[in-house]
Amino acid sequence: MINELNQTPKALRKHIGIFGSANAGKSTLANLISGQEVSLVSSVAGTTTDPVFKPMELLPIGPVVIIDTAGLDDNTELGNLRTDKTLKQLDSCDMALYVFTPDEDEEKVKKNLSIFKERKIPVIVIENLKGKSSPSGKNFGFKTISADLSVENSVDIVKNSIITALSGEDEEKSITADLVKAGDTVLLVMPQDSAAPKGRLIMPQVQVTRDLLDNGCIIISVTTDKLSDALSELKNPPDLVITDSQVFGKVNSILSKEIRLTSFSMLMAKNKGDIDEFVKGASAIRNLSDGDKVLIIENCAHHVMKDDIARIKIPMMLKKFTGKELEIVNISGQNAYPDLSDVSLVIHCGGCMINRKTMLSKQKYFKENNIPMTNFGVALAMMNGILERVVY
Numbered sequence: 001m002i003n004e005l006n007q008t009p010k011a012l013r014k015h016i017g018i019f020g021s022a023n024a025g026k027s028t029l030a031n032l033i034s035g036q037e038v039s040l041v042s043s044v045a046g047t048t049t050d051p052v053f054k055p056m057e058l059l060p061i062g063p064v065v066i067i068d069t070a071g072l073d074d075n076t077e078l079g080n081l082r083t084d085k086t087l088k089q090l091d092s093c094d095m096a097l098y099v100f101t102p103d104e105d106e107e108k109v110k111k112n113l114s115i116f117k118e119r120k121i122p123v124i125v126i127e128n129l130k131g132k133s134s135p136s137g138k139n140f141g142f143k144t145i146s147a148d149l150s151v152e153n154s155v156d157i158v159k160n161s162i163i164t165a166l167s168g169e170d171e172e173k174s175i176t177a178d179l180v181k182a183g184d185t186v187l188l189v190m191p192q193d194s195a196a197p198k199g200r201l202i203m204p205q206v207q208v209t210r211d212l213l214d215n216g217c218i219i220i221s222v223t224t225d226k227l228s229d230a231l232s233e234l235k236n237p238p239d240l241v242i243t244d245s246q247v248f249g250k251v252n253s254i255l256s257k258e259i260r261l262t263s264f265s266m267l268m269a270k271n272k273g274d275i276d277e278f279v280k281g282a283s284a285i286r287n288l289s290d291g292d293k294v295l296i297i298e299n300c301a302h303h304v305m306k307d308d309i310a311r312i313k314i315p316m317m318l319k320k321f322t323g324k325e326l327e328i329v330n331i332s333g334q335n336a337y338p339d340l341s342d343v344s345l346v347i348h349c350g351g352c353m354i355n356r357k358t359m360l361s362k363q364k365y366f367k368e369n370n371i372p373m374t375n376f377g378v379a380l381a382m383m384n385g386i387l388e389r390v391v392y
């Protein structure tokens with residue numbers, strides 16, 4: 001457990017997926033990159049059946065997770081299920097490695113690679129020579145490396161290409177950089193009530209604190225009852241106040257209107273996805289009518305608690321805010337979406353266990369289906385009337 005807490009969560013790691021036909025050498029490559037025998041390697045086609053995740057440090061990029069997958073060319077009934085599972089990984093991939101062997105059908109490789117193009121996922125094509133063939137010279141319009149994975153150092157070439165590809169990406173998004181500058185004083189209001197985990201802070205508080213430190217800010221943290229004391233101790237008003245949204249009303253009533261205020265959940269929503277789309281999605285709450293169906297999605301399956309946010313809190317607030325009789329459908333875990341044809345609104349959890357890429361894929365999916373989508377934090381902010389007051 002301690003070890004888990006010290007590790008970078010998977011959601012914050014760059015996701016690198018390895019794809020290709022069965023037996024192409026995907027697991028061999030996954031093992032070589034991670035330096036560990038995580039995946040089973042064998043000459044039997046179809047050895048890898050489910051995605052295998054290997055978290056590792058890839059310096060200087062930092063924490064990444066390597067995802068080994070099942071071959072894309074298994075057309076049996078079970079194989080189709082495997083392929084679906086493999087393709088599902090694309091939602092989270094920041095980049096992909098596509099492994100093929102020189103004897104493979106060129107058209108098939110082209111067809112598979114078109115999926116990455118469509119999804120705008122950067123891909124490096126790796127021609128696995130498997131010790132015998134010479135490079136085929138095939139060019140699929142992507143960066144291609146011909147390598148014999150059994151030759152020492154061949155994996156270094158692959159690793160360096162991954163590093164170059166990921167370094168070229170947008171700088172890792174800072175959570176607060178748009179709102180603060182070095183030297184700013186930022187006051188954090190973090191109530192530690194009975195729902196707070198014992199002996200530690202929750203992830204948004206940890207991440208925002210770290211981000212503010214990286215941005216050179218001076219941080220003052222208080223529980224709600226110490227906010228007034230902290231303000232009177234300060235020579236100048238804080239440049240920004242970040243509050244837990246549960247105590248927003250109280251904090252807002254104490255602060256003077258000129259002080260910029262935001263909430264941890266707004267910052268996390270912005271960091272995790274397209275905040276403007278979430279805000280637009282939240283405004284659809286106002287248009288709900290009697291009988292409308294609202295889909296509430298939680299990424300992780302968990303025990304339903306007394307004040308469960310997805311099953312109790314949000315449905316109650318929706319009813320109170322709209323005054324309408326709504327049909328609420330809760331889904332959790334990685335379950336497939338139900339029939340979406342009559343869904344008026346999707347409210348998604350904060351997605352603390354998924355990466356930004358996955359959330360953006362979900363936003364894109366619902367947008368393409370013309371269904372407004374928001375998330376818990378932004379929906380609550382809207383219904384609590386704080387969207388107009390917060391900066392983000």
Ligand SMILES: Nc1nc2c(ncn2[C@@H]2O[C@H](COP(=O)(O)OP(=O)(O)OP(=O)(O)O)[C@@H](O)[C@H]2O)c(=O)[nH]1
Pocket residue numbers: 020021022023024025026027028029040041042043044045046047048049069070071128129130131147148149150151
């Ligand atoms: N000599 C040689 N053999 C290789 C190389 N890469 C893979 N192989 C062999 O090719 C076979 C398939 O390798 P895997 O890594 O299991 O291939 P995979 O793509 O993960 O296969 P599935 O999981 O079945 O889809 C194994 O017998 C490997 O030992 C290589 O560079 N050189």
Ligand SMILES: [Mg+2]
Pocket residue numbers: 026027028039040041047048068069
């Ligand atoms: Mg494999």
